Amino acid sequence: MLEQGNIHLPEGSIEKQTTTLNLGPTHPATHGVFQNILEMDGERIIKAESTVGYIHRAFEKLAERRPLNQITTLTDRLNYCSAPLNNMGWHLTCEKLLGVKTPKRVDYLRVIIMELSRISDHLICNSIVGVDTGAYTGFLYVMQYRELVYEIYEEVCGSRLTTNMGRIGGFERNFSDVAFQKIEKFLAEFPGVWKEFENLFNRNRIFIERTVGTGAISAERALNYGFTGPNLRAAGVDYDVRVHSPYSSYEDFDFIIPVGTTGDNNDRFQVRNEEIWQSLSIIRQAYQKVQAFKGTEADVYHADAPEYYLPAKADVYTKMEALIYHFKIVMGETEIPSGEVYQSIEGGNGELGFYLISDGGRTPYRLHFRRPCFIYYQAYSEIVKDTMLSDAIVTLSSLNLIAGEMDA
Amino acid sequence: MSLTHDTIKETLAAQFGDKILGWEESYGMLSFTIQPDHNLKALTFLNDDPAMGFQFLTDLTAVHYPDRKGEEIAVVYHLHNLRENVRLRMKLYVPIEKPDVYTATGLFSGANWMERETYDFFGVNFVGHPDLRRVLNVDEMDYFPLRKEFPLEDQTRIDKDDEMFGR
Numbered sequence: 001m002l003e004q005g006n007i008h009l010p011e012g013s014i015e016k017q018t019t020t021l022n023l024g025p026t027h028p029a030t031h032g033v034f035q036n037i038l039e040m041d042g043e044r045i046i047k048a049e050s051t052v053g054y055i056h057r058a059f060e061k062l063a064e065r066r067p068l069n070q071i072t073t074l075t076d077r078l079n080y081c082s083a084p085l086n087n088m089g090w091h092l093t094c095e096k097l098l099g100v101k102t103p104k105r106v107d108y109l110r111v112i113i114m115e116l117s118r119i120s121d122h123l124i125c126n127s128i129v130g131v132d133t134g135a136y137t138g139f140l141y142v143m144q145y146r147e148l149v150y151e152i153y154e155e156v157c158g159s160r161l162t163t164n165m166g167r168i169g170g171f172e173r174n175f176s177d178v179a180f181q182k183i184e185k186f187l188a189e190f191p192g193v194w195k196e197f198e199n200l201f202n203r204n205r206i207f208i209e210r211t212v213g214t215g216a217i218s219a220e221r222a223l224n225y226g227f228t229g230p231n232l233r234a235a236g237v238d239y240d241v242r243v244h245s246p247y248s249s250y251e252d253f254d255f256i257i258p259v260g261t262t263g264d265n266n267d268r269f270q271v272r273n274e275e276i277w278q279s280l281s282i283i284r285q286a287y288q289k290v291q292a293f294k295g296t297e298a299d300v301y302h303a304d305a306p307e308y309y310l311p312a313k314a315d316v317y318t319k320m321e322a323l324i325y326h327f328k329i330v331m332g333e334t335e336i337p338s339g340e341v342y343q344s345i346e347g348g349n350g351e352l353g354f355y356l357i358s359d360g361g362r363t364p365y366r367l368h369f370r371r372p373c374f375i376y377y378q379a380y381s382e383i384v385k386d387t388m389l390s391d392a393i394v395t396l397s398s399l400n401l402i403a404g405e406m407d408a
Numbered sequence: 409m410s411l412t413h414d415t416i417k418e419t420l421a422a423q424f425g426d427k428i429l430g431w432e433e434s435y436g437m438l439s440f441t442i443q444p445d446h447n448l449k450a451l452t453f454l455n456d457d458p459a460m461g462f463q464f465l466t467d468l469t470a471v472h473y474p475d476r477k478g479e480e481i482a483v484v485y486h487l488h489n490l491r492e493n494v495r496l497r498m499k500l501y502v503p504i505e506k507p508d509v510y511t512a513t514g515l516f517s518g519a520n521w522m523e524r525e526t527y528d529f530f531g532v533n534f535v536g537h538p539d540l541r542r543v544l545n546v547d548e549m550d551y552f553p554l555r556k557e558f559p560l561e562d563q564t565r566i567d568k569d570d571e572m573f574g575r
Contacts, residue, residue, distance in 0.1 A: 053544035060529070061553060065560045096435055223490075226465055226518030237490070244493045341435045342486060342497070344466075353467055355486070368469040370486075378521045407544055 018046060021389075025054050029393045031128060032403030036380070036392075043389050048381040052374070056407040063367040067332030068094050068168060068308070071367070076162035078371060079405040082121035082348040083163045084113045084153065089345035092247050093354040094168045097341045100305045105293050106170040107249035109301065111286040112183065113156065113165065114248070114345075115279040119190075120149045121348030122230070122272040122279075125400040129269055130201060132397045133210045138197050145190050152186065155179040169309040170302025183287060191280060198273055211266035215395030217383055222263060225379040228372050229350025231399060234271045235263030241346040252289070253282050265391075265398040307334055332362055349373050349400055373405040411459070411492040413438045419460065423453055439497035447483070447500050448510040454487060454496070455515055462487040462496055465512065468522035470530040472504075472555045480504035481530055485512070502532070504555075511537040529554035 024035035033054040039047035059074045066074075075086040088110050095102060102110075123146055127139035150160040155178050157165040166172065201207045217227070219235040232239055240257045242250045258274035260267030293300070302309050306321065310329050315322035328334045338360035344353035353370030376399065384392040416438060420428060427450075429441040442450050454462040467486040474480055479501030487496045502509060511534040512519040523534045524543040531552035534540055542549060551558065 053542075053546075056544040058553065061558075061560055221517070223464060224517045226516065226522075239490055244490075339434055340439070342437055342467075342495070351466065353486070355467060355469060355484070357471060366471045368467070370467040374521060374525075375518050378518065382517075 023392075025051075029132060029396065030401075031397060032401060032406075034377075034401070034403055034406065036396075038384075038389070038392070040389065045384050045387055045389060045392055048384050048392070050377060050380055052377065052403075052406050054407065055403050059369065059408045060367055063364055065363055067329075067334065067362055068336060068364070069310075069329065070332065071364070072166075073162070073164050075369075076164055077404050078369060078408060079121070079348055079352070079373070079402045080161060081124050081402060082117035083161065084117040084165045085121070085345065085347050086352065087163060087165045088114050088248065089343070089347065089352050090354060091166055091168050092345060093341060093343040093356055094308070095303075096343050097336065097339055097356060097358060098168065098305070098308060099337075100169050100303050100308065102170060102248075102303045103300045104249060105290060105297065105300045106302060108252075108286045108289045109171060109175060110166070110248045111250065111253070112283050112290070113153075115283045115286070116149050116152060116183075116186070118346075118348055119276050119279050120146045121400075122276050123194075125348075125397070126201075126269055126272050127197070128397045129211070129265070129394060130207070132394050133207050135201065135204065135207060138200050142193060142197055145186070145193060148182065148186050148190070152179060152182045155182055167302065167309055169305040172310075174299060174301040180287075183283070187280065187284060187287070191277075194273075194276060201269070208266065210391075210394055211269060211398070212264060213262070214265050214387065214391040215268075215383055215398060216262050216264035217379060218263060221379070221382070222376075226375040227350065227379070228376075229346065229348070230271045230275060231263075231268055231350065231376055233257060234260035234267035236261050241344050241351050245344065247343070247345060253285050255282050265394050268398045335360060335362055336364075344370065347372060349402065349405065350376070369408050371405045371408055373400075373402050374408070377401055377406055411461075411489060411494050416460070416494070416496065419457070420450070420453075424450060437495050437497055439499060441499045441501065444483075444500040444502045444509060447485075447498070448512065448515075450498060451485070451487075451512055451515055454498075461489045461491055462494075464488040464490050465516040465518055465522070466495070468512070468519060468526060470526045470532050470554075472530060474556045476501065478503050481507045481532060483509050483526065483532055504531075507532045508535050509533070510535050513537055528552070531555070 019040045021038040021040050023038055024030045025033050035051040037049045038045050063071050072087055072090055075090045076083040078086050123142050127142050130138040153163050154160050155176055157163050217235055219237050222232050222235040236259050238257045238259050255278045258271050260271050306325050311322035311325050316326045336358045338358050340357050342355045344351045350372030355368040356364050357366040359365040383395055427443045427446045432439040454460045466488045469484050471482040481502050481504055483500050485498040509532055521543055523537055526532050527540055528542040528545050529552055
């Protein structure tokens with residue numbers, strides 16, 4: 001047996017030893033495919049390096065060969081927790097380039113859908129923060145209300161996750177009575193459940209101690225890093241695209257922008273919670289506005305843009321113009337005016353921008369997505385430096401990183 | 409809102425004069441082209457000048473125009489003045505043989521990955537970038553895929569007649 005005295009280690013070597021830890025690419029805590037190489041001193045992170053691009057699908061290149069209506073399916077797969085938001089953002093970009101003016105009813109219907117998807121996005125993020133701090137129940141409990149949101153999508157467009165919802169100029173069909181009933185059901189049932197969810201966390205000592213003061217970023221650093229959305233607002237900057245550059249008639253609605261103060265995990269959680277309440281209020285207002293349309297106005301669900309909006313099937317069989325437009329749209333033969341347009345919307349994670357350049361051909365000459373996730377994820381190494389590993393996990397989920405959006 | 413497009417034009421013209429190669433206004437956003445070696449000077453001026461205050465870098469990307477000889481690669485910056493809520497687009501054109509552009513990472517920490525992405529897809533060499541590596545594509549890749557010389561579809565396919573359905 002070896003005697004303790006026989007082992008001669010250099011002075012201070014154990015203190016100096018660090019461990020390299022791979023957090024990802026397929027780690028349950030990353031909730032997506034990306035890697036963080038952490039240099040650990042015990043449980044403390046000395047250095048973090050992020051690697052992304054594992055699910056890069058070359059959307060920008062693909063978009064250069066696709067007519068506008070086929071690009072909608074690509075935008076679904078950016079932030080797949082709130083696909084309709086991306087769809088609407090893309091339609092708004094096209095409408096801006098093509099000069100299509102949407103009727104008010106379409107705007108309000110879009111607002112309903114966009115706010116529903118914002119709720120489902122924040123709902124996932126906040127309940128995942130719960131999961132990562134050890135509270136699984138909340139996640140499972142609110143999941144049934146995401147299901148209800150998905151049922152509304154299903155009623156409106158036929159699909160659930162990657163929705164491909166709407167068209168340039170409006171929706172593919174009018175909202176059915178069932179869709180409105182489901183929206184009413186959601187508005188009636190969800191607030192009580194969300195209140196319960198909030199109480200579960202805000203009165204939970206473990207959760208508060210895990211989130212307050214961890215993963216903080218100052219407003220100045222956040223702006224310098226190009227943060228937008230809830231993560232920027234948690235740091236105390238009241239920048240919201242819906243208010244600063246209103247689109248889809250957001251100027252008709254009354255809502256407040258919640259802001260935090262310290263930009264830590266708890267502030268991000270609280271800002272998202274409050275945004276859910278604001279979204280609910282916006283949906284209620286929009287629902288009332290939609291219900292106020294009577295007679296023929298209540299049947300309006302798309303703009304009058306025959307060159308870009310697919311005609312009704314019955315018309316295709318009976319009318320010459322409709323047949324021509326049908327053919328041109330389906331075959332992607334419609335030439336789009338040349339121009340350069342930047343349109344952004346308030347996505348689930350922040351400013352989702354579309355930079356579209358057209359040279360007058362049938363497809364975009366160049367399309368660039370400003371993906372909020374990709375831009376704010378670079379701050380992660382700075383945020384988690386000198387923190388504990390367990391805090392880094394919570395920070396990761398409270399930043400709401402969606403790999404699909406990051407890698408495009 | 410006090411910061412109008414005219415004010416921005418006048419201030420920038422006074423500061424940079426003939427270094428600004430052109431103005432454009434498309435869909436409500438003011439856009440200007442500047443000499444490629446003056447990009448950092450312009451960004452710093454727009455950032456520091458109290459009247460301008462373009463302190464938020466919204467987006468950074470590039471576009472490839474193979475037909476523009478000597479200035480094939482356009483680097484595009486989208487800046488935002490959050491106080492006045494004014495957006496501004498800055499462009500510069502560099503030759504594809506020597507796509508050198510000064511990095512903006514000193515001004516905006518967020519420019520780091522945006523520049524890496526632009527390098528990754530267009531090969532723009534951001535001079536002074538602390539860590540100019542590929543970010544989305546594999547490290548072994550030896551070309552820049554978003555350049556126009558790489559067609560999306562397999563060129564050996566004969567079942568698609570571009571004459572009729574070409575895009």
